[in-house]
Amino acid sequence: MNLKYSLLFATLITLSACNAPRIVETYDEFKKAKICRLDPYIIRREFTGPTSRITTLSLEIQPDQSIKGILLSSIVKGIFANYDGFGPTSKIKFMLNTSDNKTEELVFQGRDRSITYNSQEVYGTYVRQTILVENIALAFEMSLEDLRKIITVAKTEFYVESGNDPVKGELDASDKEAFKDFLDKCVVLAGEKK
Secondary structure (H helix, E strand, O other), X not given: OOHHHHHHXXXXXXXXXXXXXXXXXXXXXXXXXXXXEEEEEEEEEEEEOOEEXXXXXXXXXXXXXXXXXXXXXXXXOOOOOOOOOOOOOOEEEEEEEXXXXXXXXXXXXOEEXXXXXXXXEEEOOOOEEEEEEEEEEEEEEEOHHHHHHHHHOOEEEEEEOEOEOXXXXXXXXXXXHHHHHHHHHHOOOOOOOO
């Protein structure tokens, strides 16, 4: 691996090292409502040769007490092999495995895909490299009960359709704790105890 790609990987690892959950409360003037959300939380990091893909999940409570999820894949583009991004009809799947070995699959239909591009400068002793980053967002909706199931089962795997390179993995205890924190701070249902 040459110097410019070594610098690229060092920069990406440094930028993606922090993954502390952040709950943000704002007020939407147009909706005249308080907005509470989990800021983008990294659920998957992938590195192959000179390319990479970091996938985050944001959660936002809606006025009807449903949850809007936004998946975002930031793909560092290479000259040759690149990761595929989400399609406009990509499905999001959570495979739930309980402690008594029962399985359940939650499937959500992606919608409202958007694509943006930005670039980053990577500097080295003798090299300055401009890298192109493709950001592909995909929104979907789930219920409070769906998120509670995802949090409480013994094992939760995820699979997001993304061309020939699906985003897949398993949520660990810290991921589930971040989603639980979102529920505890953002969901207020009359008469419901958390």
